[in-house]
Amino acid sequence: MPVFKTPFNGYAVKFSPFYEHRLAVATAQNFGILGNGRVHVLDLSPAGPISEFAAFDTADAVYDLSWSESHDSLLVAAVADGSVKLYDLSLPPPSNPVRSLHEHTREAHSADYNPVRRDSFITGSWDDTIKLWTIDRPTSVRTFKEHAYCVYSAAWNPSHADVFASASGDCTVRIWDVREPGSTMILPAHEFEILSCDWNKYDDCVIATASVDKSIKVWDVRSFRVPVAVLNGHSYAVRKVKFSPHRSSLIASCSYDMTVCLWDYMVEDALIGRYDHHTEFAVGVDMSVLVEGLLASTGWDELVYVWQHGTDPRAP
Amino acid sequence: MREEQVQNAVKFLSHPKVKGSPVMYRRSFLERKGLTKEEIDEAFRRVPDPPQNVSNAQPAGTNQDGQVKPLSSVQPQVATQILQPSAAAPAGVISTLTRSRFHWSHALLAVGFLALSGAGTAVLFKKSVVPRLKSWIRKVVFEEEEGSAKTTDSKPSLQQEAAAAAKTAAAAAADVARASQEMLLSKREEEKYFKELMNLIGMQVQEMKSMSNAIQKLEGNTHGRTPLTEQDHRVSAKSLRQPNANGNVDFDSYSARSSPPPATVEPSAAPHPKSYMEIMAMVQRGEKPPNIREINDLPPNPNQPLPNPHSAPRAKPWEVGQTQTSYSQVLQSHESTCGLNSNLQDNGFVNQLNGDSSVPWWQKKNVRITEIENEDELKRGSSGVLTNERPVQRSWVPPQPPPVAMPEAAAAIRQPKKTLSEKQVADDQLVADPSDAIDELQRITKISESGGVVDANGGSSGLSKRFSESGVDTNGMSSGLYTSEIQEEQEAY
Numbered sequence: 046m047p048v049f050k051t052p053f054n055g056y057a058v059k060f061s062p063f064y065e066h067r068l069a070v071a072t073a074q075n076f077g078i079l080g081n082g083r084v085h086v087l088d089l090s091p092a093g094p095i096s097e098f099a100a101f102d103t104a105d106a107v108y109d110l111s112w113s114e115s116h117d118s119l120l121v122a123a124v125a126d127g128s129v130k131l132y133d134l135s136l137p138p139p140s141n142p143v144r145s146l147h148e149h150t151r152e153a154h155s156a157d158y159n160p161v162r163r164d165s166f167i168t169g170s171w172d173d174t175i176k177l178w179t180i181d182r183p184t185s186v187r188t189f190k191e192h193a194y195c196v197y198s199a200a201w202n203p204s205h206a207d208v209f210a211s212a213s214g215d216c217t218v219r220i221w222d223v224r225e226p227g228s229t230m231i232l233p234a235h236e237f238e239i240l241s242c243d244w245n246k247y248d249d250c251v252i253a254t255a256s257v258d259k260s261i262k263v264w265d266v267r268s269f270r271v272p273v274a275v276l277n278g279h280s281y282a283v284r285k286v287k288f289s290p291h292r293s294s295l296i297a298s299c300s301y302d303m304t305v306c307l308w309d310y311m312v313e314d315a316l317i318g319r320y321d322h323h324t325e326f327a328v329g330v331d332m333s334v335l336v337e338g339l340l341a342s343t344g345w346d347e348l349v350y351v352w353q354h355g356t357d358p359r360a361p
Numbered sequence: 362m363r364e365e366q367v368q369n370a371v372k373f374l375s376h377p378k379v380k381g382s383p384v385m386y387r388r389s390f391l392e393r394k395g396l397t398k399e400e401i402d403e404a405f406r407r408v409p410d411p412p413q414n415v416s417n418a419q420p421a422g423t424n425q426d427g428q429v430k431p432l433s434s435v436q437p438q439v440a441t442q443i444l445q446p447s448a449a450a451p452a453g454v455i456s457t458l459t460r461s462r463f464h465w466s467h468a469l470l471a472v473g474f475l476a477l478s479g480a481g482t483a484v485l486f487k488k489s490v491v492p493r494l495k496s497w498i499r500k501v502v503f504e505e506e507e508g509s510a511k512t513t514d515s516k517p518s519l520q521q522e523a524a525a526a527a528k529t530a531a532a533a534a535a536d537v538a539r540a541s542q543e544m545l546l547s548k549r550e551e552e553k554y555f556k557e558l559m560n561l562i563g564m565q566v567q568e569m570k571s572m573s574n575a576i577q578k579l580e581g582n583t584h585g586r587t588p589l590t591e592q593d594h595r596v597s598a599k600s601l602r603q604p605n606a607n608g609n610v611d612f613d614s615y616s617a618r619s620s621p622p623p624a625t626v627e628p629s630a631a632p633h634p635k636s637y638m639e640i641m642a643m644v645q646r647g648e649k650p651p652n653i654r655e656i657n658d659l660p661p662n663p664n665q666p667l668p669n670p671h672s673a674p675r676a677k678p679w680e681v682g683q684t685q686t687s688y689s690q691v692l693q694s695h696e697s698t699c700g701l702n703s704n705l706q707d708n709g710f711v712n713q714l715n716g717d718s719s720v721p722w723w724q725k726k727n728v729r730i731t732e733i734e735n736e737d738e739l740k741r742g743s744s745g746v747l748t749n750e751r752p753v754q755r756s757w758v759p760p761q762p763p764p765v766a767m768p769e770a771a772a773a774i775r776q777p778k779k780t781l782s783e784k785q786v787a788d789d790q791l792v793a794d795p796s797d798a799i800d801e802l803q804r805i806t807k808i809s810e811s812g813g814v815v816d817a818n819g820g821s822s823g824l825s826k827r828f829s830e831s832g833v834d835t836n837g838m839s840s841g842l843y844t845s846e847i848q849e850e851q852e853a854y
Binding site for chain 2: 062063074075076078079080081091093101102103104114115116117118119124130131133135136139140141142143144145160163180181183203204246247281282290291293301302325326334335337345
């Protein structure tokens with residue numbers, strides 16, 4: 046399985062929804078404390094090694110990125126100086142970025158592109174807000190300000206065009222509808238900060254939340270008092286959670302315990318896979334939409350792994 | 362009044378021994394003998410004056426009612442008044458008593474008198490002599506002071522006092538200086554010890570680091586960073602923003618930014634890499650890590666026109682429906698493979714692919730896993746795994762199956778049995794009747810808002826109505842886009 050070494054510490058990895066051999070990695074220098082950042086666009090080759098298609102330097106750390114669902118060459122990056130940068134891969138690196146949208150007053154921590162409407166994206170920031178943008182506008186369309194603390198992650202509902210969820214350090218997840226003025230639901234999901242959330246692609250009312258309390262909880266928003274499942278198994282905070290695009294109850298997660306775990310929350314013994322290939326915090330994980338079972342992960346050990354579920358990521 | 366009794370009483374009272382006894386005893390004796398009060402009084406009148414010492418204490422007009430006065434209350438009065446007479450009185454009493462028979466009561470009396478006189482003496486002494494002594498001592502001291510003050514003139518005394526005060530002040534200052542010097546010295550010593558301790562700890566840390574390095578090397582790990590050596594890193598950065606929601610939880614944080622990023626739980630903090638701690642320390646000291654470059658990441662042309670998309674957006678696996686997934690994936694994989702092959706040829710890569718592995722490595726599944734999954738599926742009675750063989754089986758599936766029948770069957774085949782009912786329900790909701798599902802979500806959100814039950818709009822008419830309603834909203838979305846999306850979605854179903 047190929048490995049790619051980035052010069053900086055990895056923060057996020059995302060597969061392209063257009064090309065199954067392409068993925069992008071967000072990295073930050075000095076663990077994201079203070080330093081530059083870089084966005085890598087990598088290509089998988091059938092022979093094995095990962096090659097770098099392009100790389101874009103940023104003045105500050107890049108915490109997250111998201112591929113455009115409408116344009117195959119567009120990439121949105123959430124940067125630690127609060128700006129949101131748009132990169133066009135069809136242009137050479139000196140012409141990039143094509144847009145820099147600077148409205149967040151604190152670090153922009155997450156970016157997610159709308160997979161249904163395909164024309165807008167949301168960014169979550171440590172200034173407690175989520176902003177809605179379209180790629181053709183220089184300013185944000187809407188700002189959602191209700192959280193009491195940093196918004197760590199925001200994710201669109203894969204079935205409903207205007208619904209998204211946000212996970213925050215105020216220990217709640219809020220469900221929003223862009224047509225409504227405020228949040229439509231508040232889920233006090235954990236007792237500690239919630240670092241990530243993701244929707245079930247096959248059940249539009251199921252959402253998974255990952256928290257500092259080392260657990261992942263799966264909720265049905267119709268009856269949000271009690272979680273559908275609680276997935277324990279990580280020994281430190283869970284940094285990212287992702288529902289599989291191919292199997293309705295499969296969840297991938299990565300954690301500060303340096304492992305990437307796969308769960309099936311419908312099954313009694315939920316943990317169905319564990320990969321401990323990283324030697325530092327595993328911070329980013331993604332499952333390919335185009336290739337079933339293809340996983341990618343990155344971490345503070347400056348490595349990007351791409352492997353098939355069931356194989357050993359470190360195998361040559 | 363019986364004259365005989367009175368005369369007997371007179372005789373009795375005239376007896377010298379009786380005359381020496383207290384009046385109370387005489388009275389009580391006569392009463393015991395059966396005399397009336399009048400008779401006793403008459404006898405007392407006839408007898409000459411009663412003895413001195415006892416009646417002195419008695420006030421003049423209390424002969425009649427002084428009978429019940431206790432002796433003890435009388436005696437302290439006596440003792441305090443006159444020392445000598447009281448001292449003499451017991452002696453006198455004793456001397457008078459020795460002439461008559463020695464009765465035990467007399468002995469008791471004598472003892473009592475002695476004790477009382479002693480007590481009286483002590484009390485008197487305490488009350489009078491001691492204060493006199495004290496005042497005498499004070500006088501002596503005062504005279505001394507006066508003497509010392511008088512021996513010198515007033516002016517020199519002031520000067521001397523000032524000098525003395527100055528001297529004492531100087532002495533005190535010297536003391537303080539000495540004390541502070543000593544403290545400084547001790548502090549320095551403590552610092553030295555502390556530094557030594559820190560050095561020792563640092564050495565130990567170095568040793569541990571080298572040991573862990575050695576271990577890592579043994580394990581064959583060649584990737585960059587030194588792994589964590591220390592168990593618990595608590596970065597108590599004061600500049601970090603404290604969380605509002607959980608004020609009590611202490612967070613481990615790894616960003617010097619003024620807000621904590623994802624943190625770890627109090628009891629088990631995730632051990633951070635050592636170099637991370639170094640950088641944190643550096644930043645907190647205000648130093649900038651050396652490897653940072655000044656980068657201008659602003660867009661060179663902010664009005665750069667956005668590109669036209671090269672390829673059409675691909676349908677997501679969950680959007681299209683189960684049977685579609687495989688087919689569309691096949692299409693996509695073939696597309697991409699062809700595209701990739703052409704790319705490879707363009708780029709000059711050697712095309713390693715033969716007919717068998719026309720699919721890149723990332724699409725090949727591990728044989729072992731496929732087998733296991735097949736077994737599992739057999740057990741569960743379903744087959745949910747997509748393999749490359751599947752497209753061949755399903756190539757007869759039309760691209761747009763009728764929404765109701767096929768997805769149910771597909772779900773029945775592909776999903777585990779126990780979730781079959783759920784899946785059917787979900788699929789029904791999702792695929793067969795999208796409007797209901799959407800409406801349900803809307804209903805949920807409405808319920809949470811209003812707290813009441815909102816009737817779901819049935820049918821697709823409701824769906825389009827809602828969308829068209831919201832198309833008028835001023836949320837910046839173009840209504841044209843809305844309607845086009847609606848059409849797309851409805852077509853898909």
